Amino acid sequence: MTVSINTTSQDTLRDTVRESAAAVGPSILELSHKVHALAEISWEEHDSAAAVAAVLRDGGFEVTERAYDVPTAVEAVYGTGELTVVICAEYDALPEVGHACGHNMIAAAGVGAALALKPLADAAGLRIKLLGTPAEEHGGGKVSLLQAGAWEDAAFSLMVHGMTGTERSASAFSMAAVERFEVQFKGSEAHAAGAPDKAINAGAAASLALMNMAVLRQHLPENANTNAFISHGGGATNVIAGDATVQVEVRAGDVDVWRDLKRRVLACFEGAAIATGCTWTHRQTEHPYAPIDTHAGLGKAWDANMEAVGRPVDTTPIFGGGSSDMGNVSQVVPSVHGMVVVRNSTAVPHHPDFTAAAISPEADEAILDGATVLALTVLDAAMDTSLRAELLELQAARVPGATRVTLEA
Numbered sequence: 001m002t003v004s005i006n007t008t009s010q011d012t013l014r015d016t017v018r019e020s021a022a023a024v025g026p027s028i029l030e031l032s033h034k035v036h037a038l039a040e041i042s043w044e045e046h047d048s049a050a051a052v053a054a055v056l057r058d059g060g061f062e063v064t065e066r067a068y069d070v071p072t073a074v075e076a077v078y079g080t081g082e083l084t085v086v087i088c089a090e091y092d093a094l095p096e097v098g099h100a101c102g103h104n105m106i107a108a109a110g111v112g113a114a115l116a117l118k119p120l121a122d123a124a125g126l127r128i129k130l131l132g133t134p135a136e137e138h139g140g141g142k143v144s145l146l147q148a149g150a151w152e153d154a155a156f157s158l159m160v161h162g163m164t165g166t167e168r169s170a171s172a173f174s175m176a177a178v179e180r181f182e183v184q185f186k187g188s189e190a191h192a193a194g195a196p197d198k199a200i201n202a203g204a205a206a207s208l209a210l211m212n213m214a215v216l217r218q219h220l221p222e223n224a225n226t227n228a229f230i231s232h233g234g235g236a237t238n239v240i241a242g243d244a245t246v247q248v249e250v251r252a253g254d255v256d257v258w259r260d261l262k263r264r265v266l267a268c269f270e271g272a273a274i275a276t277g278c279t280w281t282h283r284q285t286e287h288p289y290a291p292i293d294t295h296a297g298l299g300k301a302w303d304a305n306m307e308a309v310g311r312p313v314d315t316t317p318i319f320g321g322g323s324s325d326m327g328n329v330s331q332v333v334p335s336v337h338g339m340v341v342v343r344n345s346t347a348v349p350h351h352p353d354f355t356a357a358a359i360s361p362e363a364d365e366a367i368l369d370g371a372t373v374l375a376l377t378v379l380d381a382a383m384d385t386s387l388r389a390e391l392l393e394l395q396a397a398r399v400p401g402a403t404r405v406t407l408e409a
Contacts, residue, residue: 010383013120017379020116021372024059028115028371029364031055032108035091036359039098042135045072048091052076052107052132059115061130068148070141074132075150076114079121083388085378086129086151086333087114088159088326090136100350101137102162102342102358105367109160109340112371117378124382129154133325138180140287142325143406146332151403155391156298156334156381159326160370162358164345167306169315170338171299176223176251177258178323179288179409182231183209183269185278189242196240203233203241205276210246212268223253223319224261248282250409253291253319262409290327290407295334297387301380302336305373311340322349332403334391336377340370 035048049065049072056076057063067075074089089110090103114130121128131150135141151157187200213226220226228248234241250265252258266282273280306313326337343362347353357363381387 016120017116017375018372020119021112021375024112024115025368027055028108028112032104032367035107036099036104039093041095042092042138045091045134049074049132052089052111055111068145068150070144072134076130078118079127081125081127083125083155083382084127084129084153086131086154086157089130089132092135092137094137097352098355099358100355105162105358105363108367109370113374116375126382136325140325143287143328146328147404149404151333154333155395157329158336160338160340160374162342162366163339164342164347167311167313167341168339169313170302170336171294172315172317173320174253175292175320176253176323177255177291178249178251180249180286181282181284183246183282185244185280187242187278190240192238192240199240200277201240202244202278205272205278206230206233206244206246208275209269209272212271221257224257226250226265251323259409288407288409289323289325290331292327292337293330294336298336301377302338305376309369309372332405340366342366
């Protein structure tokens, strides 16, 4: 069914979106459960990506797997309108705990929104593009896709993430920048009992660096934090470690604070190297993530549509503490990263309890509502004359290649 905006009211169009979202409900819930069971981690989501691609292909989208030379990315396109929306679908799980961040829900809701918008895409002047974006938990699939040009044709972009607790305003919910890097200490091995004076203890350097970070935490500014663990610190008790490796992340809600914090954290490692006589090097292990910059108009529409589906939001500003590579998208394309609550759950994200919650009936309900809110927000962007004009003007003002950016600490 195609609806003509010349003869149909916006209320009728909204009803069409709701009906379409309900109609695709069974297929997207099946997709959610399948992705949940696969539980493929970052950069290994081959079957999950194929499942997303299959549902969209069956739904009449032009689908490209291994999109933009990213092995587990998907691009699915429908429509020829001048206003291109990119809907993001994540599907990577966490090691050991599976979908403890509910990315199966993100994938299903994103696919559901794309399918729900299809019947009115041409009438609303829309070009719908769903991107299956891998490796959000570790790696930054969206950053790889940005660098490859996946958002060059986008007027705006959006996604929805499951959570527990209170429904939050998209405009009032903020997230942090993050960089992850690896530090390597190099010393010299020796027998731990027979010749300890001949050793340079890299394991001790790693331990000392973590203690330095622990002391630093007392002095961190608001909305900033660090974490680290020793991933290698020796192989036997009777051998003093000649090399050690530490995995580190640095987060802050403000980019300048984040960059300064990284400098201070690196000083913790430098001090440990000096104290023990080790040499040290560090390297970035993943793409850095930028803070979320919610577009005002899209955020307002999102919040109104959450209320429309019976999920009124708390507009009190809150810092979520986590990070997302959607932040990088939001820095270059008008964006919204919405949240939807799995009701009756107190599970903490990245805990096995959240893995169970992400496949519950309440999660299914959140997926259906999330897909509807995504689709209604896209429709608002297409039908609100001033918002549509603003988005198109911002797109026209971008120079070629403006979205192909990364962020450095």
